[in-house]
Amino acid sequence: MKRLLFVAVGVAVLTTSAVGQRGGHLLVLNKEDAQLAIVEPDSGSVLARVPTGDQPHELVVSADGKYAFASNYGGGAAPGHTISMIDLAHKEVRRIDVAPLSRPHGLDFAGGRLYFTAEGSKAIARYDPAANKIDWQFETGQQTTHMVIVARDLKSIFTSNIGSDSVSKIKQGADGRWTQTTIAVGKGPEGIDFSPNGREVWSAGSRDGSVVVIDAASGSVAARIDAGTKRSNRIKLTPDAKFALISDIDTGELVVVDVPSRKVARRIAVGKQPEGVLITPDGSRAFVAANGDNKIAVVDLKTWQVTRTLSPGTGPDGMAWAN
Numbered sequence: 001m002k003r004l005l006f007v008a009v010g011v012a013v014l015t016t017s018a019v020g021q022r023g024g025h026l027l028v029l030n031k032e033d034a035q036l037a038i039v040e041p042d043s044g045s046v047l048a049r050v051p052t053g054d055q056p057h058e059l060v061v062s063a064d065g066k067y068a069f070a071s072n073y074g075g076g077a078a079p080g081h082t083i084s085m086i087d088l089a090h091k092e093v094r095r096i097d098v099a100p101l102s103r104p105h106g107l108d109f110a111g112g113r114l115y116f117t118a119e120g121s122k123a124i125a126r127y128d129p130a131a132n133k134i135d136w137q138f139e140t141g142q143q144t145t146h147m148v149i150v151a152r153d154l155k156s157i158f159t160s161n162i163g164s165d166s167v168s169k170i171k172q173g174a175d176g177r178w179t180q181t182t183i184a185v186g187k188g189p190e191g192i193d194f195s196p197n198g199r200e201v202w203s204a205g206s207r208d209g210s211v212v213v214i215d216a217a218s219g220s221v222a223a224r225i226d227a228g229t230k231r232s233n234r235i236k237l238t239p240d241a242k243f244a245l246i247s248d249i250d251t252g253e254l255v256v257v258d259v260p261s262r263k264v265a266r267r268i269a270v271g272k273q274p275e276g277v278l279i280t281p282d283g284s285r286a287f288v289a290a291n292g293d294n295k296i297a298v299v300d301l302k303t304w305q306v307t308r309t310l311s312p313g314t315g316p317d318g319m320a321w322a323n
Helices: none
Strands: 025-030 034-040 046-050 056-061 067-075 078-088 094-098 103-111 113-117 123-128 133-137 145-150 154-163 165-174 178-184 189-193 200-205 210-213 221-226 234-239 243-250 255-258 264-267 274-279 287-292 296-300 305-310 316-322
Touching: 034 056, 034 287, 056 103, 056 154, 056 274, 067 113, 067 316, 078 103, 113 145, 123 145, 133 296, 145 189, 165 210, 178 305, 189 234, 200 234, 210 255, 234 274, 243 274, 255 274, 264 305, 287 316, 296 316
Parallel strands: 056 316, 274 316
Antiparallel strands: 025 034, 025 316, 034 046, 056 067, 067 078, 067 103, 078 094, 103 113, 113 123, 123 133, 145 154, 154 165, 165 178, 189 200, 200 210, 210 221, 234 243, 243 255, 255 264, 274 287, 287 296, 296 305
16 A cells, blocks of 8 residues: 655635535535535535546545545546545645555545545545544455445445446444445446435446345345436435435436335436436435536425526536535
8 A cells, every 4th residue: 555645735716714604515526627616505606626636526525524535536547546635624635645546436434534435446445534544445346346335333334336236235243354245236336325214225227227225234125116217327315215316317317216105206307417416414405417518407306496507617526515
């Protein structure tokens, strides 16, 4: 494992000290610009832009709201091997070199640590910001380990493995050892999310229009849903557990699944190549990154209408909320 590197990067436009005021801000990764944009969600104003590594894909905020982490996936034949740690209050970035792990992508923050996938290495790993080191890693052996979510008790981790058509449940036993169970799901699983109560894992297949619901405790498949998507990218459940929102890259729609009935409730046109989906903590709005339009569609989750679009930069994808 290479030594972790620190890189100071300036923040342009306005101070990020505004983050946390007036109910929160939207953080957007612009892949083509290689930057994080801090956006006032009501006006759409970009308050600050912070450079990241090449082709940043996913974004997460620490539990205390002080830091954002961006996975720098890299482009083309040049796989990325860094994660940007952005201090939202002090305009500082720590560039974390995770080599020999490559293609960092999915992120989750739990128990004071950052969990991330390394697609190019068929692995997941954990970074401790306080100690400034990677303190754990696990080889899934699965193709294209893409997204990662961590259970509340920190004893179970789920990953979506696009190339292996599987979801991995990686569980820590009483003896401290970690073991893996692979769960056959839909074709090309990408998006993955916990139900709000943490009892279910929802997986969206990008190549067969499926959604598979997994019982988190047992790791068994509880339901299979035909969502009719052409190329699903992300899936997110609303805080009230009533709906699952899926971005469909090929149709330009946000597909809404009614959770209790396990049926598609509606389809909403949001723009070209929708990728990242973020639901506000109060469940009132969803932000959908229409990568092909360089826009963020704002969807009112009461009326199910696109109320406006935001222009954060070029190639928006991963998003997070900063309180």
